[in-house]
Amino acid sequence: MQCCAGITEFKQYVSHYIESNDCYGRNGYNDRVPFMPRIVLDEFWTMERIENVLRSPTERIQAISHTIKARYVAVFSILVFMSQPEHIPIFIQGGIEDAKLPLDTTPYAYSETSESLHIFDEFQKEQWKFCPLEFDAGDKLSNRHISPYHIVPVLEKTRINSRGAADEDDVSIYKVKLHPRCFHQTVVVFKVFSGDDPETAKMYLNEVDMYSQLVRESAFDHINRYYGSFETAGLRTIVLEHANGGSLKSFFLNNPPPHDQSNRKQFWNSLMGLLRGLENIHNLNETKRYSKGAWVLRGTHQDIKPQNILLCNTSFENMYDITFKFVDMGTGNIRKMKNQGLDRDALDQAGNGMYTRACRVLCYILKIGNVDPDFFELHFTSGKDPVISTTSSRLQEVIEEMSFTDTACDMSLGLEPIASNVIDRSKPASIYVFTNGHWNTQEDEKFCFVDSEIGRLVNHIRKRGKPRNWVGVQFIRFFEHPETESDELGRLRLEALDDELKVNINDDIVDTTNYDGDIYKMLLGAISPVVDRA
Structure with a gap:
């Protein structure tokens, strides 16, 4: 189709917007490539501009502007950029709308037609600029396999774990700045798994599963927020919240303990928030109220230590006014069990599962806070000798081995x-x-x-x-x-x-x-x- 004023205007707008707004990201090959945020396309394509393009040819393009505006803005943008908007009816008839982009292959219905095949071949080459990876769009992007041509809107990327070279580590952590028109949270963390061995793959899938099962929004008040995950060109990436206060270990090393009463109270109130994080890990369900015998999911972190507790500063005026959050779920475990039923090897149908849930959480938090550096004691009214242990796992094992009456x-x-x-x-x-x-x-x-x-x-x-x-x-x-x-x-x-x-x-x-x-x-x-x- 011969270029009309509407096509020329759009091409000029794309070129200008990319340069003036630094719209350059990275694909799976780590190439620096230009992109257009989806939201910008929505802003550009007014009804008048859409209709101007549809009505410019001698024979107007038979498509409804309201339909394009509602579901085909990205598709229409790609075709206009190709100077071929007259093919928009093919996409509308086939239901190939924005939600189905990017296209991996030519739709089966058009694979036998040489003309359509040519259109889709060119479309698939041009589409990447208009389909950057987005984390705010609809359902959470979780364990998504994407093409190496898919553009991730990364503006800056700085490695923050430095044990060795990035290509030598199986897992690398990066502080990443994303384009503000592609995600509401511009500074995030990329946890990148690069090893191709089964153990690294298992750790990635395990961590994704743990984060994905945290279905309650309140879970992320005390667990590092999960924004999504994807795999491309042999790299698996988990996108997480950036904690601006470092780890609990670094906090203990770099800050004095709170001395006055108000700071002690503030610090312990903050630390006790981890209880709610553990509660959400241990109860991976929408509600706590299930009928007896219903299948529920229970999680265990299994790697709680100061390095795996991050800090988010909410007030830089008081170093103790902080939020603690759990991170690193790669060694975690999820198991299904029957509500009020067996928990691991418990022998009774009622007591053990309920006991272990509360006992495990309490022991974890007491251990983290170093509340009693000596030991925990577990007593039974049945006459069994008390169990004294310095570890929470031993107490849990004893409870699970008990038969309740x-x-x-x-x-x-x-x-x-x-x-x-x-x-x-x-x-x-x-x-x-x-x-x-x-x-x-x-x-x-x-x-x-x-x-x-x-x-x-x-x-x-x-x-x-x-x-x-x-x-x-x-x-x-x-x-x-x-x-x-x-x-x-x-x-x-x-x-x-x-x-x-x-x-x-x-x-x-x-x-x-x-x-x-x-x-x-x-x-x-x-x-x-x-x-x-x-």
């Missing part, structure tokens, strides 16, 4: 040696009691003498002149779905311990949270009045 237990008798141990040791302690409240199902006795052990702890705090949060007792309640009559009695008993006992003993060191409740409250509810009231 439905018979009532004497919780007062179980708490007595623990309370005595805390009193003798004269060190601050947090006691987490995992229970269904079935302590005495034959009588409607409110406290089952548990109040006497809690009273001993309160007296200990007062005699020593210690603050209220020197000792906390957190009851973590589990139950059947739907709740049984015994579960209901257990709930009332635990609520009474939480709400009424403080009136009787004139102090509050007790909190109750459901096993599927807020982990943050689970950790701090017994020692923080603010969290307890939340």
